[in-house]
Amino acid sequence: MSKNIEDIKEKRREMFREYSKTKDENLRAQLIEEHLYLAEILSKKYSGKGIEYEDIFQVASMALIYAVDRYDIEKGYEFSSFATPTIIGEIKKYFRDKGWTIRVPRRIQELSKKITIARTDLTKLNQETPTVADIANYLGVTEEEVLESMEASKVYLPQSLDISYTNDGDNETNLADFIGQDERYYDQIEINDFIEKSMEVLNEVEKTVLIDRYFNKKTQREVGEKLEISQMTVSRIEKKALKRLKREMENVIKI
Structure with a gap:
């Protein structure tokens, strides 16, 4: 399963490399279509706050196109890590510029x-x-x-979520207090990219051990049977891989 996901990601990386060289419009359209889920997820995050979802999605989609055109794969980070703040920035700008969301005298x-x-x-x-x-x-x-x-x-819609409103002349409430919960998939995008970037320092056996242990919830014995090694060996590999992963994550955070 993880191999199939990595194959898809590598295919998309190749598509970005090819697009950076050729600027092929068909390739551009395909990249945009395959990443529309980002615009959808982030649009849902800001829906229900006074502007129709369709309008937000349109803004997010335009920002996605902008991100595809500007993305430089040679810099080493995933496209989602680059596109997400670009899309969010355009959505927030739209909220600021929109002002009155319905027509009033x-x-x-x-x-x-x-x-x-x-x-x-x-x-x-x-x-x-x-x-x-x-x-x-x-x-x-x-x-x-x-x-x-x-x-x-x-x-x-005011520009700042810190703007206060008075209630019956006594209590003050910030606009942020009325905002719903964040879309959980948005945080997952950044977390997945962060983990994948950090795991690049591990070899295939170490990756398999950590993925099976912490994502597939397998026991050390089950992992050992899969890899045809002892449970004690799995334990040593796991401890070693975790230490390396921790060091790499600390380096990524510093960057």
Whole structure:
């Protein structure tokens, strides 16, 4: 199974090498299609936060194309490690630039900006969070208009997840508190690349022992039977391989 996966990865590496030389459009299209899963995974990570998944996926797909064009396989890292931050960066930029995610009247948008400024000014002036009535009096509008604008502003996506919102004039909550859990496959992408890069220092027997022991959950006896060696030999190989892997991981982290 692991051999088949490695064969696929090596095939893709060869495709990237060939594309870097020829810039063949058909090869480019194939590389993009085979890595669309990255755009899908990362789009799901940011869906449900005020912008439709289809829009996010389109942005992520464009970023993937950009990553395919810029990727240099000779630098030694996996494509997913290069493409992931590129895609995330474009998605976050889209969230910042998108602003109002549904169409609202311009008067509401303009009043919302004034309310933000008024809240800051009144907080500095009175050393406390202003009420709706305070803001309405400061701006010369009705409390209903303030409430309407504040309700509409819920569809507005601020640039920073650290921006605070007040609740009933007392409690403050960061936007980040409303964000759901991260997509677990995103972390797995980076972890897999990290492990694969570190395991390059091991020989085939050492790789087999660690993969069977820690990924396939086999006992030392079962691994020994597979490799036709004693359980004690498997134990020595495992300990040696773990030490080498630990040193290599520490070196990768330093890089």
